[in-house]
Amino acid sequence: MNKKVIVYSTRTCPYCRMLKDFLKENNIIFEDYDVGENREKLEEMIKKSGQIGVPVVDIDGEIIVGFDREEIKRKLGL
Amino acid sequence: MKIYELIIIGAGPAGITAGIYAARKKIDFIIITKDIGGQASLSWEIENYIGYQFITGPELVEKFIEHIKEFNVEIKENEPVKKILREDKIFKIISDKNEYLSKTIIISTGRKPKKLGVKGEDEFKNKGLTYCATCDAPLFRDKEVAVIGGGNAGLDAVIQLSRIARKIYLIEIKNELTGDKFVIEKIKNIKNVEIMTGTKIKEIKGDKFVEGIRIEKEGKETEIKVEGIFVEIGSIPNSEIIDFVEKNEYGEIIVDCKNRTSFPGVFSAGDVTNVFAKQIIVACGEGAKASISSFEYLKYI
Numbered sequence A: 001m002n003k004k005v006i007v008y009s010t011r012t013c014p015y016c017r018m019l020k021d022f023l024k025e026n027n028i029i030f031e032d033y034d035v036g037e038n039r040e041k042l043e044e045m046i047k048k049s050g051q052i053g054v055p056v057v058d059i060d061g062e063i064i065v066g067f068d069r070e071e072i073k074r075k076l077g078l
Numbered sequence B: 001m002k003i004y005e006l007i008i009i010g011a012g013p014a015g016i017t018a019g020i021y022a023a024r025k026k027i028d029f030i031i032i033t034k035d036i037g038g039q040a041s042l043s044w045e046i047e048n049y050i051g052y053q054f055i056t057g058p059e060l061v062e063k064f065i066e067h068i069k070e071f072n073v074e075i076k077e078n079e080p081v082k083k084i085l086r087e088d089k090i091f092k093i094i095s096d097k098n099e100y101l102s103k104t105i106i107i108s109t110g111r112k113p114k115k116l117g118v119k120g121e122d123e124f125k126n127k128g129l130t131y132c133a134t135c136d137a138p139l140f141r142d143k144e145v146a147v148i149g150g151g152n153a154g155l156d157a158v159i160q161l162s163r164i165a166r167k168i169y170l171i172e173i174k175n176e177l178t179g180d181k182f183v184i185e186k187i188k189n190i191k192n193v194e195i196m197t198g199t200k201i202k203e204i205k206g207d208k209f210v211e212g213i214r215i216e217k218e219g220k221e222t223e224i225k226v227e228g229i230f231v232e233i234g235s236i237p238n239s240e241i242i243d244f245v246e247k248n249e250y251g252e253i254i255v256d257c258k259n260r261t262s263f264p265g266v267f268s269a270g271d272v273t274n275v276f277a278k279q280i281i282v283a284c285g286e287g288a289k290a291s292i293s294s295f296e297y298l299k300y301i
Helices: A014-025 A039-049 A069-076 B013-024 B038-042 B057-069 B133-140 B152-162 B181-188 B280-299
Strands: A005-009 A031-034 A056-059 A062-065 B003-011 B029-036 B081-087 B090-095 B099-107 B111-113 B144-148 B167-171 B193-196 B199-206 B210-217 B220-225 B228-231 B235-237 B266-268
Touching (some): A005 A014, A005 A039, A014 B133, A031 A039, A039 A056, B003 B090, B029 B038, B029 B057, B029 B099, B038 B057, B038 B133, B081 B099, B152 B181
Parallel strands (some): B167 B193
Antiparallel strands (some): A005 A056, A056 A062, B081 B090, B090 B099, B111 B235, B210 B220
């Protein structure tokens, strides 16, 4: 039932904030990695998404680049 | 369908300020916007917003949000407006999700980054090339990068990157940097910054990700190796959503000193307009004026 949600973000990016606020408002539990600090997770993000830009969200292995509210809702079944 | 007294389009400094003023006047209104903060949330070091000797863009925007949340304002976020139409004496606002009606509108949609227009730009977007230094700078730790544009936004990106990247090439097409003298002096003293003026970008090169750029200076072409490219060459107004108000040659919405456009009931504020000085503090003032102006107008219709 509960999907595994991973957020890759930087501290300064406004869309990352919007994304995380949205997840919190919907009571979604997620792991959050600051890829500005965590190089290993940065590499992981680039590998998963094929691009260099934040935010990236991984929902049970499905990758969404940017804060695409509708797509995230669909993937989470909200 | 409900008819609002006012709809504010865009929630940057101008739109948020307009919203706070409208809330205090108890106008029946909503804000419809792509995001909150707009370009302000993308600037890094702000040292000219009164009351804060130093604050970052994201922090200042947090303060704005905190302030507007004091009033029960309905903000429809992540909902870009596509078109504004006139219907009789009211306006129809069409977003990517919905339609709304209002007696007056304030357009405070700001600006978006200008593109370089060179080969490889679209191909390598988010593959090393970015228009948002504030978002993506931390991803280029210990890398060599180029910042394109020597205006204030470019200088701001350089300062931010100077603590992250190994080396920064600051590339400006004109023969000198055009940003604030104070900041230029600061940058000249940063060791890992190489300033290249009179230099034109010809092509972005790479395979899966950015690997370099081809540049031209005084007729001679060379290549430099970079993994990141930050484009900061200015902006264009987000004014295409309306076609029945007058705009200037740059596409900016023309407003008078009361923020009235050429069409009654349509007000505009901030960087999308022809106002002199595209500054956060100016945009806030303009937003306040537009809100008061629409309130006055509503009394007489």
